[in-house]
Amino acid sequence: MLNLNTKIDKKSPSPLYTQIADIIRDKVVGNEWSEGYKLPSEEILCGVFEVSRGTIRKSISLLIQEGVLIQIHGKGTFVKENKSGHRFGQELISFAESMNRKNLEFTTKVIDKYMIKDENIIQTSEFIKKNNNPELMYLKRLRYIEEKPIILLENIVDTSLCPNILNVDFEEETLFNSIENQSGKKINYGTREFKAIRLNRSEAYLLNETEGEPILFIKQVSYLENMEPVESSNIYLKSDQYPISSYLYRN
Structure with missing residues (x-):
């Protein structure tokens, strides 16, 4: 009502x-x-x-x-039912949360998960602005819908804010929920930048596409409720099979 x-x-x-x-x-x-x-x-x-x-x-x-x-x-x-549109242009929800809302069955495969040692990656991360000695986890996952690879996700997570997150099974658990559970804080702010790029050889292989194929790329940074940056993501999305929608209006 x-x-x-x-x-x-x-x-x-x-x-x-x-x-x-x-x-x-x-x-x-x-x-x-x-x-x-x-x-x-x-x-x-x-x-x-x-x-x-x-x-x-x-x-x-x-x-x-x-x-x-x-x-x-x-x-x-x-x-109106809209099984294909996902509202990432205006709402800070994870891809898993969006698919759950639409009752879409999906599976997740973890490609890599480790603590980052590469100083070049650390120095260029969002977290270096906050912490001179960040403890960062790299997570790379592939999401499937109907056994087709749809989304490639690369995440960097500040483990000092969620200390036990390296032990999470990300083929069963979602990243946003895990961050909130481990940190005891809500994710309540984020930024997303959208652009088209061409897949390199390794990205194309994972997504079962041709090298050089255009794809939607999303750069994301998520912040906890105290405005601490907790994760940074590179997201490669097959938008022809997983389109994004927004409701835009003006007075």
Whole structure:
């Protein structure tokens, strides 16, 4: 049911229907209303927001155009199912968390896991800004969906913030959960940069692609709740099979 504490500002210059659309969209993006969720009736929404049926219909129409909602004649309005789109442009969740949300079965293979000794890697890591003697773990994994390699992940983790993380079985456990469990703190901030690159020979081999094939590359840095950088990632993503989606709007 819609949170009755959610209010719109009738004095705002922003149209009422866009405010309502923003509220509904936020519930979908935040996974409070998951895929397939049936929205309350227009009558209930009118009462909650204290607006006309026409205003509610304009809000719903806008979200249908965006691909957020879908109407089925005689059944109602639902959050649209989108098994292929993953919202990494706007939400700090891991790839495993996103796949779990969409009930996608996946497997993980650990390619490498060790403590970093290479001073060149240490000196160029995000963590050198915080700690002159960082204790860094390198983790390299390959994720499969339906037995096809989809995502190659290279992570560098500051083990001084999560001391026992080297002992985690990352074919069974996810990195974000492990960091939070080992550190006792939440990951609550991160940065992601997206660009297209061409695969080198080793990357192409792991992803079962041709050397030089274009692929989506994501550079990520994640921070704990006290703004300490805890992990840095290089992510190679087959976006043709695992597309990323964002809901973008302006007032």
